[in-house]
Amino acid sequence: MAKRFKVIFDRERCKGCELCRSFCPKQIIAMDTQVNAKGYCPAMITDQESCIGCQSCATVCPDCAIEIYQLEEGEA
């Protein structure tokens, strides 16, 4: 079974620079239309199941706002 990953964005830390979106090889990151407390539109994941866990988004994030976890079998 293919490995599954969970990507968590820290909404309040994100300043909406869109670097993660531009480097995602699966193009499953989008910018939220709801603003955070600072008034930025933070990044969010649109298709969790398609994530391949390459960590490109987390590597390129200037604000360390992205965490990626590998899910155990059956874990949601």
Next chain:
Amino acid sequence: MGLLGKTIGVAPIGCSVVAHQFMNVDMCEAAHGRAPAVASGIRRVHPERVVFTYQGDGDLASIGMGEIVHAAARGEKFTTFFINNGIYGMTGGQMAPTTLIGQRSTTSVDGRTREQAGMPLKICELLATLDGPDYIERVSLDSPAHIRAAKKAVRKAFEYQLAGKGFTFVELLSTCPTNWGLTPPEAMKRMREEVAAYYPLGVYKDTGKEAE
């Protein structure tokens, strides 16, 4: 690397003037451009410590040029991280010594010209002509792959310092979306295509490898 407790950093003047608030490591603030001089002193007094400076291009390549060249020539045993985004960021986007030809800034509104401001300085190439440095590499922060390569370069510089070698220097090409007038993804693209063309990436000096 487990060095956090024995490391001392030296912060510059510029955008990174409050680097000591961003990095969870003991740091000392230096006068504009003088971080290499302060780091030389710290490392000589505390030879058992790991010492690094974090300097921008406005700090290192203009006002601090004398300090960095002489620290490198003396082979001082600390590491310098040179963040090159080709512009003065904190003061509002003025032309830096590393600003590219044709690049617009608030002090080169029609773009930098060779006749008026000369050619941008290539610090890695310049320092590589000296005998003092043991490791000089230029890396770019333009993509996840290059960021991982930059991480390796940073680690290597610290490993050389731990091994008792002399001056180590890592130049990191970086963006300044605000003062370049671009969005962050556009700035990454410009850095990949234009900036890296003038500042070629690569290892400029590596005495450890030459010795092998």
